Amino acid sequence: MSYTDEVGKKLNALLEKNYDAEAGYKTAKEQVDNTQLKDFFGKQAQERYNFGHELKAELKSFGQEPDKGTSLAGDAHRAWMNIKSTFSANSADSILEEAIRGEKAAVEEYNEIINDSTLPPSTKSVLTKHRDNIQSALTNVKSLEKTW
Known part of the structure; x- marks a missing residue:
């Protein structure tokens, strides 16, 4: 595997995770009634959509073809969120717990x-910005969880 292929493989893995996170946040937004949570989840979905476009641009700059679609694991996770929220006495709390778990995993993967x-400097800069935004979202979702 060449240098470009290795970078492409790593970026495609992150791209898939961002597709998963975007879809997960959209699902979370649909599962809650609270306006503050709906807004938060909607903003996070949009941010992950934007991250996806930035990752696609990086991939294309290396002559790589961006992957399309969510992962099987991400699809399964969203199904679990739906089931868990259906049977949970406090679905918002359960969804926030899942969001925290997902964001922690994302920060670790980005790191x-x-x-x-x-890693090329341009790619490192994009990924660092994404990671920092995800870390900020993690802090926010933890504070939201405390108010629930």
Whole structure:
């Protein structure tokens, strides 16, 4: 695998995760009644959509073809969120817990790729911005959880 293929593979993995997060936030938005949570989840879905476009641009700059669609694991996770919210006495609380879990995993994955010393500076800059925004969202969702 060449350098470009390796970078492409890593970015496509993140792209798929962002598709998953976008779809997950859209699902979460549909599952809650609270306006504040709906707004938060809607903004996060839009942010992940934007991240996806930025990752696609990076992939194309390396001559790579961006992947399309969500992952099977992401689809299963959203199904779990639907089931959990249906049977939970406090669905907003359960959805917030799932959002926290997902954001923690995203930060870890971004950190792993950012720490790759072969990553081009432009890609590292994009990924660092994404990671920092996800970390901020994680902080916000944790504070939302405390108010529930």
